[in-house]
Amino acid sequence: MSASAVGLAQIGKSVFIKGELSGSEDLYVDGQVEGSIALKGNSLTIGPNGQVKAGIDAKGVVIQGKLEGNIQAAERVELRKSAIVTGDIATQRILIEDGAFLKGKVDIQRD
């Protein structure tokens, strides 16, 4: 199901945003973002075309594209097989598919 079909806020693959991005709804990024992304209590998905250079603070993070920056996720991080991540990850739960690329730290934070 596409991001638009489920009513997610969406940044399309032709869009480039530079600056601080914050909100109180789930976000799907398939374009380029540079800066920071704060979605406390909500989830971020970086689509297969997404290229993000930003620190991320969210409840859940799913990555299919490319991320340069640290992730602070309150609940869960998923790195899909096409993910390329350079940065540190702090979260409670993590799922990493075979083929995902990670250069950085994984720190599991307990309740």
Place this chain on the structure above:
Amino acid sequence: MKIFRGSSSTETIPAQSAQRLTRRSSGLGELSRMWESAEGLCVLDLGATSPTNIRHFTERSHRIYSEDLLTASTDPALLIPGEGGKDEQGNPVLDSRKFLADNLVYPAAHFDVVLCWNLPDYLNEGLVKPVVGRLWSVLKPGGMLLAFFHTRDAGPDSPCHRYHIVGPDTLEMKKVELKREVRRGPTGAVHTAISDSFHLQRVFNNRHIENLFRDFASIKFFLARDNIREVLVVR
């Protein structure tokens, strides 16, 4: 201190994939006792991202860093153009300063454990000593490093394996192949890697290995039946 022991072996997992092998590892067994009894260790795993290894350490409340130096060493930007990019043997000559400016960038004395696996056997000649020097500096005093070295009997075509921890002294081995997605690198720039696969670059004898780790406090050798020597060094 040098102790020789022999206890490792290799066996094939019959089901599912013929490419997947397991081997017993005495060095891993000794390290396992450390991370099973300690808390909050800082571990550096040098190889392609391994969900198995990440799970192994995070389940035990340790922090794990993942870094694939072998793939990073295939970046053509590392070639030194002034020397034609090749040495007398036709091997690529790489800029170790540039390599270490982009890789293994951690604070001094940061890690309790470094899992080096078979990296020195497959890494470009010019990078081996600088990388081991950097590993010394990022290890804590008393920290331990595990490395594997092929013996001459292994032969020049020994495949490069990625090691996944599946038990206290058991590793699963998967052959490493350079895939196009991997070659894309962390910056996302698609480039043609220096080589299409990883080849055994050299065979270290015991004297070479002792010399390579001469700045470390102690070195322990474990002999295995599969033409691999395991080395556990302590900073």
